[in-house]
Amino acid sequence: MxxxxxxxxxxxxxxxxxxxxxxxxxxxxxxxxxxxxxxxxxxxxxxxxxxxxxxxxxxxxxxxxxxxxxxxxxxxxxxxxxxxxxxxxxxxxxxxxxxxxMNSVRSFDEVSGALVCDAGSILEVLDKYLEERGYIMPLDLGAKGSCHIGGNVSTNAGGLRLLRYGSLHGTVLGLEVVLPDGTILDNLSTLRKDNTGFDLKQLFIGSEGTLGIVTGVSILAPKRSKAINVALLGLDTFDQVQAAFKRSKEELSEILSAFEFWDHGAIGLVKEHLAVGANDPLQSTYPFYVLIETSGSNKEHDDEKLGAYLEGLMTEGVVQDGVVAQDTTQIQKLWAIREGIPEACSKAGAIFKYDISMPVPVLYEAVQDMRSHLESLNAIGKGKPFTSVIGYGHVGDGNLHLNVAAKDYSKEATAMIEPYVFEWTAKHSGSISAEHGLGISKNNHLHYSKSQPMIELMKQFKNMIDPQGIMNPYKYLPNK
Amino acid sequence: MxxxxxxxxxxxxxxxxxxxxxxxxxxxxxxxxxxxxxxxxxxxxxxxxxxxxxxxxxxxxxxxxxxxxxxxxxxxxxxxxxxxxxxxxxxxxxxxxxxxxMNSVRSFDEVSGALVCDAGSILEVLDKYLEERGYIMPLDLGAKGSCHIGGNVSTNAGGLRLLRYGSLHGTVLGLEVVLPDGTILDNLSTLRKDNTGFDLKQLFIGSEGTLGIVTGVSILAPKRSKAINVALLGLDTFDQVQAAFKRSKEELSEILSAFEFWDHGAIGLVKEHLAVGANDPLQSTYPFYVLIETSGSNKEHDDEKLGAYLEGLMTEGVVQDGVVAQDTTQIQKLWAIREGIPEACSKAGAIFKYDISMPVPVLYEAVQDMRSHLESLNAIGKGKPFTSVIGYGHVGDGNLHLNVAAKDYSKEATAMIEPYVFEWTAKHSGSISAEHGLGISKNNHLHYSKSQPMIELMKQFKNMIDPQGIMNPYKYLPNK
CATH class of the missing domain: 3.30.43.10 (Uridine Diphospho-n-acetylenolpyruvylglucosamine Reductase, domain 2)
Structure with missing residues (x-):
């Protein structure tokens, strides 16, 4: 370039x-x-x-x-x-x-839960601020200790609570944005409903800084749940993961707040590279792991629902083993396994990270097909370019994090997985970037997920707002 | 014009x-x-x-x-x-x-709940279709028997389930839209997460047909709750309505699915004009009424939560009277009172309807201030231009339907309530159109809720997509 x-x-x-x-x-x-x-x-x-x-x-x-x-x-x-x-x-x-x-809270409404803050506020700091007031940020992700809410909005971050509280397109109430020409677009509404004109703020959510700079965010915080339960399950097949997910929607329904999974390879890396690997409470290892979280207003009711759900799964052999956290420390220990996976992967060598979404039934086929593909190229195993293919992610959102560990980042290695992974995703009507965005890494692959008229309209829109093209150039939209 | x-x-x-x-x-x-x-x-x-x-x-x-x-x-x-x-x-x-x-269901995914259908599908027909499959439409409104899902999307309809399932900006997964030049924008994604480029569909949600025609809709349907409870409460003051609302967020939390209110004037019109007026089960009349709905997966748990909540309200004198529906018929009868209010109003003469949102604490002041304003003009009462001012709406969303009954629609009558109502709303940082939209009725009042740079950007956007201005002209954006 x-x-x-x-x-x-x-x-x-x-x-x-x-x-x-x-x-x-x-x-x-x-x-x-x-x-x-x-x-x-x-x-x-x-x-x-x-x-x-x-x-x-x-x-x-x-x-x-x-x-x-x-x-x-x-x-x-x-x-x-x-x-x-x-x-x-x-x-x-x-x-x-x-x-x-720019990291101050500007206002918080204790009746409605509307939080208005500077874009540079750190997600975890905001969540702590809300915790003291009985509320919770509607999003959470591994990087919470460093990431800014303005960055979360600009990248339409998904994360661990999307299953329960929905995407930022629904929870962001308003934005303050500076356009490339310096115009301040003040749309820091705290209203839950406002049908007065095009909802312009929506276009800045997920625009990755290509249209201006988000300087202020108004977001609707839900009440913090009084009761939290977390269970870790060991399962034999991805079909069982799916069965457990379907039943959780039926039986845990309104208290279900996370349904995460990872595979044998992921837990292996965590145990190899991180201290939190010792947190795994299960007696043996399994091909698949599921972390279920419930959040509700009545601990007794939630315990009863979760207990009945887990008993059903065990009785019918859907699940091989399972542990329910008994206190906050145990809850944190189980979450630490899930949150440690990206770090563990990064210690396993050069990691090619893909973040794709697709219909749940084919979610794990993406991992299996990638493995078979690399085997067919004789490129995976000891002394070969790739060492492993692992999968984890948000089952409830149809979102797989597909990681391919390689000896190093090379053009040759890249050519063995791309465009294969993008073609696979397009064939299954998926998205080549579920939550990570495009940046400089996926911008030229946009056509795998968006039609030409969509891409043309995006370009038109970018040119309208940023005719000089000064905002975050070379990225997001295809360079070609 | x-x-x-x-x-x-x-x-x-x-x-x-x-x-x-x-x-x-x-x-x-x-x-x-x-x-x-x-x-x-x-x-x-x-x-x-x-x-x-x-x-x-x-x-x-x-x-x-x-x-x-x-x-x-x-x-x-x-x-x-x-x-x-x-x-x-x-x-x-x-x-x-x-x-x-254009009214066919195109596809439904029983695992994810993603429904894809033609824009002309009637909301109630879709909801029935989903009911048979254990799912529910994430929105509901009085006009459900006639309104189209394409119209719901184009007007960003709010309605009765927004408190629980959020706005269409969060639940719509994809759209198929025909642009003014005939281009078909195919973005009928069924993915819950997709961060590949500007989320263009968002701009068509609530654009009231000014950018093209929505022809297909993909929407995420939640699981239908197994247990539904509805309670009707009689209260003395709006402060009590607020207190009941705050406690419902604490105690009913994840099972709360509606918190609607209406005033004495509204129930009076329903009893005067509609058969469903006889549905009111309370022994006397009250200045305020609240309808609470809970939806959950376990009837016993929900009964217990609702029972404890109501008992607390009664004991502390927050509520004067209350009835819990005992079966589906009684549930429908209570909802029929709430849903009958717009029709009852329309039978009370010429009705000036305002649909405003604002912080919950000042919600009912809008009604009281309007009444005082008309009294100060000596314009309300027997033989005068206006007969009554009534209020009802969605407390949970800070959304008030303010209705002013008049003898007829005249310029003089209009001048007595407008711009007073818009100025009042702007003063309280509210929206002059919470969910009804702008059309030809509010387009020239947009500046009460949106800043000049916002309006300018809206015009730029409209001109970009519809340079000939053929789509739904004279409406939505200010004519001046």
Missing amino acids: KRRDSFKKLTKEDVDFFRSVVSSSGVIEDADDLEHFNHDWMRKYRGQSKLVLKPSTTEQVSKILAYCNKERLAVVPQGGNTGLVGGSVPVFDEIIVSMGN | KRRDSFKKLTKEDVDFFRSVVSSSGVIEDADDLEHFNHDWMRKYRGQSKLVLKPSTTEQVSKILAYCNKERLAVVPQGGNTGLVGGSVPVFDEIIVSMGN
């Missing part, structure tokens, strides 16, 4: 202007300090930005973008930089606008 | 073309037959269309729009024509595209 000629290169005058807008501690030029912002946490994507700006107010963001737009300086917005597709790091010398200094 | 000169007037050649596209029974030109399509059910809005087209396929819709776009013929899409803001009837001689002939 080539740097776009139409973008200006940063000058001393530009930096002087930015110094006049943000405080001096909010302008980072030192090479060592820049390093941290120029690559992602997996060290898979790396840019060469010469400047990081850390605005403290929406007005500062507005001045920065208006200037960049006028001067044709390219910009990449950065939140917690926990993404998996290179969306928040520069490709060349884009200016990084890092949102970490 | 003036007919827009740029629109062509319909010719015999145009009608001949349309006859070549749709079957002859799908072309309506007879004046008597047209009548029904030219006005809304309240007979408040009336157009003079000379042509109704009833396409049977998406391809026919595409051919119709492509032709109209080329020839600059204005179009109004029409579903069940149950709207309240004149959005689905022509203003002048726009061609009506009526969707009633």
